[in-house]
Amino acid sequence: MKKSTYLSICTLVIAINALAGCATPGASPAGKAKEATAVQKIAKQRTVVTKVPVLVKETSFYSDGLVDQYITYKFDDAKKLLLEKATYDTSRSDPVERLAFEYKDGRETAETLYESDGKVRSRRELSYDAKGLLASERVLDSKGTVQSSSAYAFDAKGRKTEWRVLDASGSAKALTSYVYGTDGLSAIEMRDIGGKVTGTIKLEYAAGKLDKRSYFGPDGALQKYEAYVYSGELLSSLESRRADGSLEGKTAYDYGSSGELAKASEYDASGALRSSTGYEYMFREDSSIETYYE
Amino acid sequence: MKRIASIVLVLALGVVFGFADETTEIYKILYQQAEGLPQKYAAALNLVGLNDKSTAPVLASALDELIATQKNYQAGVDQELYAQTVRLLCQALGDYKYEASASSLWTVAQDVADPLAEAEAIMALGKIRDLDYAERIALKLRDLNFQPTADRDAGEKVAYGCIVALDKLKDSRGFSPVFFAADAWYSQRVRQQAAQSLPNIADDPTDAIKAILGSESPDRQLRALMAETASKAKSDRKIEAAILALNLGHLKVPHDKSEAKTLSDLRKLALRSFIAYKATGADPVDGCSSSYANGLDDEERLFALAALGVNGSDPAASALRDILLKLNEDQQAGVTDETRNRMAKAAIDAASSSKNKLVKPALVAISIDEKWSGGVIAAAQVALKAMQ
Numbered sequence: 013m014k015k016s017t018y019l020s021i022c023t024l025v026i027a028i029n030a031l032a033g034c035a036t037p038g039a040s041p042a043g044k045a046k047e048a049t050a051v052q053k054i055a056k057q058r059t060v061v062t063k064v065p066v067l068v069k070e071t072s073f074y075s076d077g078l079v080d081q082y083i084t085y086k087f088d089d090a091k092k093l094l095l096e097k098a099t100y101d102t103s104r105s106d107p108v109e110r111l112a113f114e115y116k117d118g119r120e121t122a123e124t125l126y127e128s129d130g131k132v133r134s135r136r137e138l139s140y141d142a143k144g145l146l147a148s149e150r151v152l153d154s155k156g157t158v159q160s161s162s163a164y165a166f167d168a169k170g171r172k173t174e175w176r177v178l179d180a181s182g183s184a185k186a187l188t189s190y191v192y193g194t195d196g197l198s199a200i201e202m203r204d205i206g207g208k209v210t211g212t213i214k215l216e217y218a219a220g221k222l223d224k225r226s227y228f229g230p231d232g233a234l235q236k237y238e239a240y241v242y243s244g245e246l247l248s249s250l251e252s253r254r255a256d257g258s259l260e261g262k263t264a265y266d267y268g269s270s271g272e273l274a275k276a277s278e279y280d281a282s283g284a285l286r287s288s289t290g291y292e293y294m295f296r297e298d299s300s301i302e303t304y305y306e
Numbered sequence: 307m308k309r310i311a312s313i314v315l316v317l318a319l320g321v322v323f324g325f326a327d328e329t330t331e332i333y334k335i336l337y338q339q340a341e342g343l344p345q346k347y348a349a350a351l352n353l354v355g356l357n358d359k360s361t362a363p364v365l366a367s368a369l370d371e372l373i374a375t376q377k378n379y380q381a382g383v384d385q386e387l388y389a390q391t392v393r394l395l396c397q398a399l400g401d402y403k404y405e406a407s408a409s410s411l412w413t414v415a416q417d418v419a420d421p422l423a424e425a426e427a428i429m430a431l432g433k434i435r436d437l438d439y440a441e442r443i444a445l446k447l448r449d450l451n452f453q454p455t456a457d458r459d460a461g462e463k464v465a466y467g468c469i470v471a472l473d474k475l476k477d478s479r480g481f482s483p484v485f486f487a488a489d490a491w492y493s494q495r496v497r498q499q500a501a502q503s504l505p506n507i508a509d510d511p512t513d514a515i516k517a518i519l520g521s522e523s524p525d526r527q528l529r530a531l532m533a534e535t536a537s538k539a540k541s542d543r544k545i546e547a548a549i550l551a552l553n554l555g556h557l558k559v560p561h562d563k564s565e566a567k568t569l570s571d572l573r574k575l576a577l578r579s580f581i582a583y584k585a586t587g588a589d590p591v592d593g594c595s596s597s598y599a600n601g602l603d604d605e606e607r608l609f610a611l612a613a614l615g616v617n618g619s620d621p622a623a624s625a626l627r628d629i630l631l632k633l634n635e636d637q638q639a640g641v642t643d644e645t646r647n648r649m650a651k652a653a654i655d656a657a658s659s660s661k662n663k664l665v666k667p668a669l670v671a672i673s674i675d676e677k678w679s680g681g682v683i684a685a686a687q688v689a690l691k692a693m694q
Contacts, residue, residue: 074403080474103473103503136355151348151355153348160349179345179348180344200327202332210331
């Protein structure tokens with residue numbers, strides 16, 4: 013299942029933590045080498061505080077600036093685990109829907125979607141393999157009946173290589189394979205259970221960054237593609253284009269001072285603004301000990 | 307030693323931004339291949355769970371197909387699953403503001419015999435903000451307002467959907483039905499939603515409010531004028547409604563004390579509007595004079611004097627002058643009491659704030675009449691001085 017914004021935030025936090033982790037020299041061979049060459053210097057330690065933006069509110073606007081709806085995010089005390097995502101319509105006082113997350117050993121194990129009247133609409137349950145990789149997930153309806161499930165396979169590097177979709181009875185319905193190149197994921201091939209290709213997505217990179225994502229039909233013909241435009245390290249816009257190259261729509265991104273996504277604006281083919289979304293954050297301070305030499 | 311690092315994020319593309327990806331493509335295909343309602347529902351659940359706008363065309367054609375095959379799903383279990391699937395699709399199409407699905411959504415609102423699906427389709431039309439449907443939704447709510455539906459719960463759900471949709475559509479045609487929904491037969495939840503949505507529907511609801519003032523009971527007239535004062539309408543429009551309300555508030559003969567009190571409250575609110583929005587000119591004057599002469603209580607009469615003072619026009623100043631002269635005449639005739647003293651002071655204050663020389667002879671008459679208390683005379687003298 014596709015990761016939506018709530019997972020995006022978790023990923024964001026993980027990505028930043030990974031970056032913060034890299035700042036500790038002793039943790040890597042490169043760090044050890046540096047330690048050896050710095051033998052004449054005195055090792056000292058300092059606390060590095062990393063400011064991590066944590067999304068707390070997302071507001072959707074119509075093209076005329078009128079607020080359509082907003083989403084609030086609630087985290088645990090450590091501001092690391094997303095506990096609840098509640099969607100509000102400006103014309104109603106109660107949440108239109110509420111998504112509650114469950115965790116075990118720091119990993120998400122389930123999310124339950126509630127209707128505005130508090131009734132369960134659906135539930136998604138996740139399970140992991142011994143390495144902590146997402147092995148399977150299943151979607152249940154309001155009555156707790158399994159509606160579909162997914163199973164994943166990974167290579168030795170922990171990269172997803174296969175996604176299998178199963179129906180309520182456990183019969184496979186689709187199989188997706190992932191192929192990796194030097195830059196990362198390079199192709200996604202989708203097949204039905206008879207092995208017939210139903211579509212392919214090819215990913216191209218430029219300077220290590222995703223540059224183009226092309227969608228091909230079962231006959232191998234290009235159907236559409238997405239072009240990624242960057243400003244420095246940050247994605248500044250995503251263009252959706254038809255097979256003939258004509259623009260179908262565009263999303264432009266604005267960022268805050270810490271590089272956090274602040275606004276996403278959607279435009280149609282004529283360049284007219286269709287809608288926009290604003291993002292608000294609180295900042296979490298993660299502390300870590302860093303060794304340095306003087 | 308402490309170092310603060312602010313990290314510039316390298317965002318993981320496709321994850322942070324929620325782009326269309328293979329999951330979208332797979333679930334689109336699975337929906338298209340789904341046979342039978344349970345499979346369609348399962349596929350819809352996955353497809354909608356993606357929160358991906360690019361799925362909207364597939365969802366719309368799925369909805370069309372379900373509409374066309376509705377008669378195939380008449381059995382109890384099928385009917386429930388059918389309605390659930392339709393609801394899922396309608397909500398997503400509304401969330402994605404997929405304009406091309408508007409006519410299908412309206413068809414659901416008309417033809418699908420499930421109140422929650424009907425309400426969801428109507429709310430989706432509201433989210434899309436397709437004004438072509440504003441009148442139709444307004445009429446649907448108007449009809450529902452008249453009397454409880456055979457299945458009350460069903461009627462409430464649809465009414466709720468209409469109110470929320472009209473709130474989103476922000477079209478003045480939605481004002482009256484939502485206004486009446488706020489005191490219709492519905493449960494408190496629906497009525498509260500109507501009251502909450504009412505101010506959002508039209509920036510200037512004056513025309514709708516004037517129509518309500520002209521034809522409704524005093525309770526509703528009062529509520530309508532309250533809605534007008536709370537609206538974003540311009541001051542001159544609010545004054546326009548207040549003039550009508552005040553005049554109608556005088557015309558109506560109350561059936562009992564309770565109605566008399568409501569009518570007085572209506573007039574007081576109109577008078578307070580004149581003061582707040584500085585109503586000038588001749589139009590408000592007759593109503594103000596009537597409130598002074600026939601007001602239910604002193605408060606109404608005092609508001610009337612203040613409104614005449616703020617007005618400042620020649621007709622308003624003439625009315626104030628006549629009031630002051632009559633008070634003075636009564637005083638000379640020995641008709642005196644505390645209330646008259648209070649009215650005289652208020653009328654003098656109003657005359658002073660009118661800054662209109664027409665009131666001067668009346669102020670002079672009071673200032674030299676020793677039958678008045680020292681306080682009243684002093685007030686008249688101060689007012690005269692201020693006008694020089």
